[in-house]
Amino acid sequence: MPKEREKRRKASKEAGLSGAGISDGFVKERRTSRRASELRDELCQAKEVKLSEFNTTQVQTSMMEALRVPQVTITPDGGCSREIQQEDWADVEGSLRRKLSNSSISSTGSSIMLEESEDDILSDNETKSKGNITLEHLCEDTSESKPWWKIKTIVNWPFVSPQRRNLSWVQLAGHKGNFKAGGEGTILKKFSENEKLCFERLQGDVLQDFVPGYYGVVERDGDPFLHMTDLLVNFDRPSVMDCKMGVRTYLEEEVVRARERPKLRRDLFDKMLEVDSEAPSPQEHLQRAVTKPRYMQWRETLSSTHTLGFRIEGIKKADGTCHTDFKKTRSKEDITQIFRDFATNNTNILNSYLSKLAKIQQALMSSEFFKRHEVIGSSLLFIHDHTDRAEVWLIDFGKTTALPEGQTLDHSIPWQEGNREDGYMWGLDNLMRTLGSLTNKGTSEGKKHYCLVPMS
Ligand SMILES: Nc1ncnc2c1ncn2[C@@H]1O[C@H](COP(=O)(O)OP(=O)(O)OP(=O)(O)O)[C@@H](O)[C@H]1O
Numbered sequence: 001m002p003k004e005r006e007k008r009r010k011a012s013k014e015a016g017l018s019g020a021g022i023s024d025g026f027v028k029e030r031r032t033s034r035r036a037s038e039l040r041d042e043l044c045q046a047k048e049v050k051l052s053e054f055n056t057t058q059v060q061t062s063m064m065e066a067l068r069v070p071q072v073t074i075t076p077d078g079g080c081s082r083e084i085q086q087e088d089w090a091d092v093e094g095s096l097r098r099k100l101s102n103s104s105i106s107s108t109g110s111s112i113m114l115e116e117s118e119d120d121i122l123s124d125n126e127t128k129s130k131g132n133i134t135l136e137h138l139c140e141d142t143s144e145s146k147p148w149w150k151i152k153t154i155v156n157w158p159f160v161s162p163q164r165r166n167l168s169w170v171q172l173a174g175h176k177g178n179f180k181a182g183g184e185g186t187i188l189k190k191f192s193e194n195e196k197l198c199f200e201r202l203q204g205d206v207l208q209d210f211v212p213g214y215y216g217v218v219e220r221d222g223d224p225f226l227h228m229t230d231l232l233v234n235f236d237r238p239s240v241m242d243c244k245m246g247v248r249t250y251l252e253e254e255v256v257r258a259r260e261r262p263k264l265r266r267d268l269f270d271k272m273l274e275v276d277s278e279a280p281s282p283q284e285h286l287q288r289a290v291t292k293p294r295y296m297q298w299r300e301t302l303s304s305t306h307t308l309g310f311r312i313e314g315i316k317k318a319d320g321t322c323h324t325d326f327k328k329t330r331s332k333e334d335i336t337q338i339f340r341d342f343a344t345n346n347t348n349i350l351n352s353y354l355s356k357l358a359k360i361q362q363a364l365m366s367s368e369f370f371k372r373h374e375v376i377g378s379s380l381l382f383i384h385d386h387t388d389r390a391e392v393w394l395i396d397f398g399k400t401t402a403l404p405e406g407q408t409l410d411h412s413i414p415w416q417e418g419n420r421e422d423g424y425m426w427g428l429d430n431l432m433r434t435l436g437s438l439t440n441k442g443t444s445e446g447k448k449h450y451c452l453v454p455m456s
């Protein structure tokens, strides 16, 4: 981390900006994020690109034929970002409060609510990014003297001029509008109190080398962001894959809330219908809505989350093509084929990935952070390029939560409501076996983690 920034971060921390400030931030940040996203959407009016489904047959077809999706190119330019200073924090809190009150859930007293744009504590109605990036404009405030970066959306990767090539960026999963460019090989991610706490706790943990560098909270256009390393920055036309880890993709508290105060979501019903018109039950068809845990569980059984403890979320290949619809990719055979294709069957790359995963596995086994956190919805980001450099990082701690004092997790035993197990290690084991089957190393790289009984 550059010294200047480190100093400023320390100063912010000492001023109490890191751990405090937004006590009920988990709720607020999601709403803030949604409003910011809406505003951005209004500004950008970017169009969604419908991606073709990516099944086994398509794996075998040329990726060049796949739909081109907009990529983000980050170019140095004037701009207006700065780290949050002590005096700003009250403003941030105030703005979060304002945004929360603007969008707070109305209490009707009814036991079941049908809401198109609201869900429980953790959800919102943002469109998913899924590889097609919304055109983002950075603000043009010239009063700031610090250099900034400008994002432009391009449609075809090869159009990027040579000097900008390495700065191209893609978002394979997650919520649209969650990312902005940061200076000097960094990016900004929409603020999440939970994720911020995770990044802070990861400092000094054995996992620190396997997560993006974290440089604190910064403010941009009135919103707080987490400032972190852009993992793509040192690669040349990287191939990228996002694998969401674990057997469960929703928090226990989401299940509890859905039980106590079910909220029916039409958008999730529609997403379900799009994949399989027979998936909703007759009652769900009647109400034309489902609860979020119902949707999430259906997604898990449809994909390999349930059976293997991980699933592929998205892939971008060196030629710039992206595929992000792996909702129905479940079998070992399909996943193996996708990995083979992703790594262009290059044994150097596959071996590098495998040994990187073995290191991650080792680190996880001795990590105090991992022991004491329920890791939900976190991904492994695989990145390689034509130099055969291949790296894997853990990303996305938005739903990674600390356990009560004294409690630890095994990460391999079956989940039952209340035990908070996430199946992360079991999923990693299966992932390593998948990669191992494509190399001579088989599964000898890693330590075996015994199977979970599939959840009902
Ligand atoms: N530090 C990083 N460097 C490079 N790319 C990143 C980085 N962090 C995230 N990405 C890209 O952004 C995508 C989404 O990241 P992430 O999962 O953190 O977002 P999210 O909005 O929290 O997702 P979700 O909604 O699933 O929780 C990843 O798939 C990856 O393509």
Ligand SMILES: O=P(O)(O)O[C@@H]1[C@H](O)[C@H](O)[C@@H](OP(=O)(O)O)[C@H](OP(=O)(O)O)[C@H]1O
Pocket: 119, 122, 123, 124, 125, 126, 128, 249, 271, 292, 296, 299, 377, 399
């Ligand atoms: O991948 P899909 O099929 O698009 O489904 C989404 C995905 O499971 C996300 O992980 C989840 O966000 P969180 O992880 O943040 O809960 C989102 O919930 P949301 O619609 O409430 O944002 C789902 O809609």
